[in-house]
Ligand code: 5GP
């Protein structure tokens with residue numbers, strides 16, 4: 354836990370958010386500023402700043418985040434229409450919160466390549 358980290362504070366429930374999933378290793382909640390009809394953030398309880406800071410020890414955890422995203426996509430009814438899971442890594446890629454998180458976006462058409 355990092356005391357000044359926004360997502361650590363959300364995990365500790367010091368900042369309210371709309372939780373949609375909680376387990377031993379990860380939580381998921383609604384993004385405050387959604388970019389699609391479904392926009393959830395899947396966040397490990399462990400404070401890892403970003404993908405560059407993840408190691409081999411975190412491999413199972415990273416896979417777990419993706420599987421939670423797939424479960425949530427199923428639950429939200431977007432598994433068949435399609436969805437995107439994204440780790441933004443570094444400011445140049447749009448990362449603004451430096452506690453690793455997986456975006457789950459869906460419920461509308463997606464363009465490729467992303468902007
Ligand atoms: P990033 O830009 O780091 O990839 O993603 C951070 C995400 O966190 C953004 O989509 C932003 O809307 C979301 N966010 C920032 N602050 C809060 C907050 O206090 N609560 C929630 N639920 N989402 C937040």
Ligand code: ZN
Nearest residue numbers: 358361400452
């Ligand atoms: Zn954190």
